[in-house]
Amino acid sequence: MACAQLVGDVQEGASLATALPQSAARGKWDAAQRGAAQALSFAVLRHLGTARAALSALHPKAIHPPLLRDVLHTALVLLRPDTGVHYAAHTVVNQAVEACKRTPALRHAGGFVNAVLRRFIASPDLLDTVCAASNEARWNHPPWWVETLQAAYPQRWQDVLQVAQRQPAMTLRVNTRRISRADYQLELSACGLHSMAPKDALLDQALILQQPAAVERLPGFDVGWVSVQDAAAQYAATLLDVQPGQRVLDACAAPGGKTAHLLERADCTVLALDKDAQRLHRVDDTLRRLGLQANTLAADAAHPAAWWDGQRFDRILLDAPCSASGISRRHPDIRWLRRATDIPALAATQTALLDALWPLLQTGGKLLYATCSVFPQEGAQQAAAFLARHADAIASPAPGQLLPQEPQHSGDGNAAASPASHSQDGFYYALFTKSS
Numbered sequence: 001m002a003c004a005q006l007v008g009d010v011q012e013g014a015s016l017a018t019a020l021p022q023s024a025a026r027g028k029w030d031a032a033q034r035g036a037a038q039a040l041s042f043a044v045l046r047h048l049g050t051a052r053a054a055l056s057a058l059h060p061k062a063i064h065p066p067l068l069r070d071v072l073h074t075a076l077v078l079l080r081p082d083t084g085v086h087y088a089a090h091t092v093v094n095q096a097v098e099a100c101k102r103t104p105a106l107r108h109a110g111g112f113v114n115a116v117l118r119r120f121i122a123s124p125d126l127l128d129t130v131c132a133a134s135n136e137a138r139w140n141h142p143p144w145w146v147e148t149l150q151a152a153y154p155q156r157w158q159d160v161l162q163v164a165q166r167q168p169a170m171t172l173r174v175n176t177r178r179i180s181r182a183d184y185q186l187e188l189s190a191c192g193l194h195s196m197a198p199k200d201a202l203l204d205q206a207l208i209l210q211q212p213a214a215v216e217r218l219p220g221f222d223v224g225w226v227s228v229q230d231a232a233a234q235y236a237a238t239l240l241d242v243q244p245g246q247r248v249l250d251a252c253a254a255p256g257g258k259t260a261h262l263l264e265r266a267d268c269t270v271l272a273l274d275k276d277a278q279r280l281h282r283v284d285d286t287l288r289r290l291g292l293q294a295n296t297l298a299a300d301a302a303h304p305a306a307w308w309d310g311q312r313f314d315r316i317l318l319d320a321p322c323s324a325s326g327i328s329r330r331h332p333d334i335r336w337l338r339r340a341t342d343i344p345a346l347a348a349t350q351t352a353l354l355d356a357l358w359p360l361l362q363t364g365g366k367l368l369y370a371t372c373s374v375f376p377q378e379g380a381q382q383a384a385a386f387l388a389r390h391a392d393a394i395a396s397p398a399p400g401q402l403l404p405q406e407p408q409h410s411g412d413g414n415a416a417a418s419p420a421s422h423s424q425d426g427f428y429y430a431l432f433t434k435s436s
């Protein structure tokens with residue numbers, strides 16, 4: 001029932017990042033209960049498109065109260081054999097009926113739930129039928145999202161959507177000020193945690209764990225040997241190529257993963273800015289754990305007149321607010337929360353941030369624009385428009401669009417069209433050098 005409630009919260013527009021801690025506090029969950037609720041709700045959200053379509057086929061009328069709909073969506077995902085959270089059919093039906101009996105608002109709904117789920121079990125072709133009829137059911141993302149990817153990546157859109165259905169690998173960033181990557185890998189092995197180093201030279205601090213582990217199990221985590229950060233996010237600090245003594249602006253810094261990475265790589269002076277004062281506290285916490293220092297400031301990067309001291313920066317990192325469409329596998333609620341109309345609004349914010357920050361850059365300096373998005377409006381189109389607006393901006397080598405990838409085989413047994421060397425999120429990177 002806890003999972004159904006969380007899925008319902010997302011269907012009503014709340015993010016899991018908000019709903020999960022609230023439910024955990026209300027229910028006084030311990031870490032294991034919270035982990036279980038998160039894992040289950042992630043699985044249901046990854047398959048919600050199919051569950052919605054199946055439920056509409058089984059019972060075309062609206063279902064009230066909404067919690068009853070959420071119980072059925074959850075049970076339908078648990079009944080599917082290919083979701084990673086599959087249980088025996090009789091267990092799922094019994095538990096759904098019992099959960100209704102224990103919930104005052106659903107006390108009389110047990111018979112209905114039992115009937116709907118049994119009809120589903122008796123219809124082995126139903127999933128194929130609903131998936132053939134709708135993109136949302138087949139790909140478990142809203143139709144506009146699927147269509148945007150189809151237009152942007154005619155050859156790769158299916159891979160992108162398939163990766164979003166899998167649990168991401170856990171990637172570490174070794175703080176090489178404290179310990180070398182090779183030595184840390186040995187420390188991990190000694191604790192029974194096996195890892196691999198990606199072959200990409202730009203990912204020289206990354207280790208990808210064979211199996212995810214709680215941070216408490218990571219040797220030296222408390223004393224700053226290591227951080228958790230996806231491989232795609234680790235390109236930022238390497239690409240920006242910060243040198244000792246440089247003045248660096250991290251314009252959208254919280255929670256501070258990239259701020260810390262910049263400071264691990266060079267003795268530079270970083271101003272870490274974020275509009276959200278609460279999130280900015282997390283930057284301070286992260287830096288303290290890693291033994292690093294930056295000046296943190298709660299301010300709006302789009303309005304430098306309010307906070308800039310007039311001294312230009314040698315490097316600027318703009319890790320801009322975005323749709324987060326590149327990390328759909330990590331946050332499976334995002335796909336159901338975003339609206340198509342959010343994308344132009346986010347792109348307008350990114351444009352405003354780029355234009356506000358460009359004058360703050362030194363001649364010869366570099367600005368790295370990053371988003372964890374796979375939508376071209378927030379990536380390649382944004383970068384091309386920026387170059388067209390600023391004659392003094394030169395495009396420097398950068399990866400451009402990184403699509404999310406996993407090296408394993410997909411859930412349906414098919415290998416991805418282009419086998420990936422390592423796991424990473426979707427990200428966009430453009431690097432601009434100032435010519436005059």
Ligand SMILES: C[S@@+](CC[C@H](N)C(=O)[O-])C[C@H]1O[C@@H](n2cnc3c(N)ncnc32)[C@H](O)[C@@H]1O
Pocket residue numbers: 251252253254255256257258259273274275276279299300301302319320321322
């Ligand atoms: C993608 S996150 C940054 C992640 C961070 N760079 C990291 O690696 O941990 C985007 C951040 O931009 C902040 N933000 C959004 N609009 C902003 C603005 N106008 N000025 C400063 N920060 C802003 C948000 O509060 C959010 O923390």
